[in-house]
Amino acid sequence: MTIKRSSWSIPYLIFLLIFVVLPLVLIAIYAFQDGEGGFTFANIARFFTDSDSLSTFALSLEVAIENTAICLLLGYPAAYILASKDLNRSAVTVILFILPMWINALMRTLATAELFNVFGVTLGKGTLLFGMAYDYLPFMIYPIYNTLNKMDKSFSEAAEDLGATPAQVFRKVTLPLSMPGVTSGIMMVFMPTVSTFAISEFLTNNKIKLFGTIIQENINSSMWNYGAALALIMLVIIGITTLFNDEDEAGKAEGGLI
Amino acid sequence: MTQNDVIIRLENVSKAFGDKQVLDNISLDIKKGEFVTLLGPSGCGKTTTLRLISGFTTPDSGTVYMDGKDISGIPPYKRPLNTVFQRYALFPHLDVYDNIAFGLKLAKVPEKEIEQRVRKVLKMVSMTDYEDRDVESLSGGQQQRVAIARALVNQPKVLLLDEPLSALDHKMRQDMQIELKEMHQKLGITFIYVTHDQEEALTLSDTIVVMNEGKIQQIGTPADIYNEPVNSFVADFIGESNILNGTMIEDRKVNFIGHDFECVDEGFGTNNPVDVVIRPEDIYIMNNTTSAQFTGKVTSCIFKGVHYEMLVDTDSGYELMIQDYNAFEPGSEVGMIIKPMDIQVMRKERLCNTVEGVMTDESHVEFLDGEFECGAKAGLEAGDEVTVQFGFDAVELWDHQEEGQIAGEVYSILYKGDHYHLTILTESRGFLYVDTQDIWDKGDLVGITVKPSEIKICRRNDN
Known part of the structure; x- marks a missing residue:
């Protein structure tokens, strides 16, 4: 008996239906239901009229932007050094930078919290950003490192040949050509930080509540409908930023990599 | 030739990458306005020579002069020469105009002058009206023209070209050769051209520098090189x-x-x-x-x-x-x-193989990291440093590397009418020369033995 090739994808389709499509549909259904199961916009309206939720959301965005900026500022130079044949000759250093990703993020966060506790550091926004940057830095370094590593060395040589000093080579050639890596690094850091809750819980003792935290709290206290509405709103907003980024990246890729 | 005519001079330049000697004490004068081609097989050191001139590589020893001044320590961006790269290296994030204007903008040339010069050079490479095009939408030949324009617009004293036509198809290559030759005549600047294509070298050059194994084999006009090769390598490589x-x-x-x-x-x-x-x-x-x-x-x-x-x-x-x-x-x-x-x-460059070795006992000698039987030699004992000589036909090659005392690979092949003369690169990076009737291919891995009766040994002079 021969199995058609297209039927190989059936298990994956089933998986997608059960674990991706169905939950999304359920979120949407719950978000537009009141406690008795009737259709309502109240949950969505409640978010936009509740100043607490709105300010939490604003704070989440702020923290996410700050974290992304920190990761970018730390990650780009690190990626540049790792990709440079003159500054780094060993693949081991690259692995060392990626190594933290092998350990569960929750465990790392707990350990960090414990360290702050031991050294008597007051938990707050500083510790939150520290923990986030620590968790997400590899996600920024790796895509940038990859783009820089694959970049043809002759581009920077050509620039130098045309009279560019090393600083000008970086500004006018290396940096613009590494933008695809930077964009995907930003995406990989920004999107998960908006919805994170564990890090803020452990590293600020819930002093700072992020958007992810209030979704979790609502779900935990059986306020499924409102929680679902919040989740839906977050999804939509992240979805919109992704769209922006995609267009951006497509635009760059056009003039981008060979 | 007076001193003033020389624009680039290499003096006793050597360069090694790791344990590989890429350039072995080469000296070369290049005259103003000359079209010089560095010609040789891959790995002969021609690209390294070009990179020494452009400044991307520094010599281990020796000096590079330009206009009589030592430029060995000057970084590439300060050298008044420009390069056309092998794969063009056009900046993909800039359009044709900005690619060509790149050097002029860095030099802070006024915007108006930049525009004039870019248009002029585009006209010269027959690419007028392509200013706004994305470089990736251009064909190989067009990209090549833009790369040449990008270098020439800076009015360099010397234009370096690193196998610029190797990525083009045969017909296009021939057309570009004619155009390059015309450009050279029109501009009157020095062209230094690197290629492994002997036909291209013969067509384009005023002077050809034939290189092999990090050494200059012959310098001369195309006719000289073709009609009067100085050794069998040049004769075999050209035509x-x-x-x-x-x-x-x-x-x-x-x-x-x-x-x-x-x-x-x-x-x-x-x-x-x-x-x-x-x-x-x-x-x-x-x-x-x-x-x-x-x-x-x-x-x-x-x-x-x-x-x-x-x-x-x-x-x-x-x-x-x-x-x-x-x-x-x-x-x-x-x-x-x-x-x-x-x-x-x-x-003849050599009449037999000559290598340096050490006796391990009175009937064995070690050279090229292998131990060979050589028959009892009176008066020699273990530890004696010796010079070992044996004929080209004393060397035997085997299909499997284990069958030989040492292993190597076929580096080059010369057909001599009734036999093949092979150059073998041993694993210890020494060269052996072999006459054989058997047919081998370049790159074949071989085991090497030497007939004991044909090995001649004499004690090495202490000095």
Whole structure:
């Protein structure tokens, strides 16, 4: 008996239906239901009229932007050094930078919290950003490192040949050509930080509540409908930023990599 | 030639990457306005030489001069020369105009002048109206033109070209060759061109520098290099040729393929072994066998467009390649004549293998990281430093590397009419030279043994 090739994808389709499509549909259904199961916009309206939720959301965005900026500022130079044949000759250093990703993020966060506790550091926004940057830095370094590593060395040589000093080579050639890596690094850091809750819980003792935290709290206290509405709103907003980024990246890729 | 004519001078320059000597003490003068081609097989050091001039590589020893000044320590961006890169290296994030204007903008040339100069250079490379095009939407030939324009717009004193045509197809390459030659004549600046394509070098250059194994083999005009190669490497690399072992009987008389020939060469001594080069178009072939210098039988005849290319087995058992406008059918008996002018006699680079070694006991010697039996040698004991010599035919090659005392790979092959002369690169990065009847391919991995009875050993002088 021969199995058609297209039927190989059936298990994956089933998986997608059960674990991706169905939950999304359920979120949407719950978000537009009141406690008795009737259709309502109240949950969505409640978010936009509740100043607490709105300010939490604003704070989440702020923290996410700050974290992304920190990761970018730390990650780009690190990626540049790792990709440079003159500054780094060993693949081991690259692995060392990626190594933290092998350990569960929750465990790392707990350990960090414990360290702050031991050294008597007051938990707050500083510790939150520290923990986030620590968790997400590899996600920024790796895509940038990859783009820089694959970049043809002759581009920077050509620039130098045309009279560019090393600083000008970086500004006018290396940096613009590494933008695809930077964009995907930003995406990989920004999107998960908006919805994170564990890090803020452990590293600020819930002093700072992020958007992810209030979704979790609502779900935990059986306020499924409102929680679902919040989740839906977050999804939509992240979805919109992704769209922006995609267009951006497509635009760059056009003039981008060979 | 006066000192002022020289724009680039390399003096005793050496460069090694790891344990590989890429350039071995080369010296070279390049004159103003000259079209110089560095020609050689891959790995011969030609690109490294170019990078020394452009500044992307610094010499381990020796000096690079430009206009009489030492520029060895000056970074590339301060050197008044520009490069056309092998794969063009056009900036993908900039359009054609911005690519070409890149150098001028860095030099803070006024916007108006930039525009004029970019347009002018675009016109020169026949790319007018392409300013706003994305460089990736251009064909290979167009990208090449933009790369040349980007370099020339800066009005460099010297233009360096690193195999610029290698990525183009044959027809396009020929067109670009003509254009490059015209550009060179029009601009009057120095072109230094790197290629492994001998035809390209012969077409373009005023001067050709033939390189091999990190050394300059010969410098000369295309005609010099073609007609009077100084050694068998140059003869084999440039054009088609018959390279044969010969003996210089006396001045103006040389013996090869079993016959004596008159020639025009002098000063090789008497009865000295030499290499003889005959270009395939210089052997006259005819049906008449009585008035010929020697006779033979045609074994193959291929039409090559302009001429026929024939292989002929001579009466004395050598195979010669002959090119002629007339076809001679395989199997036919033919007579041949070679004129004295067309015989190029060259000193042999070496007559046998010479390596340095150490005795391990009185009948074994170690060289090139292998231990070889050499028969009992009186008066020598373990630890003695010796010079080892053996003939080209004393070396035996085996299919499997384990079968030899040492292993190596076939580095180059030269057909000598009745046998092959191989250069073997051993694993310890030494060279051995082998005469063999067997057919090997370049890059074949081989085991190497040496016939013990043919090894000659003498104690090395302490100095």
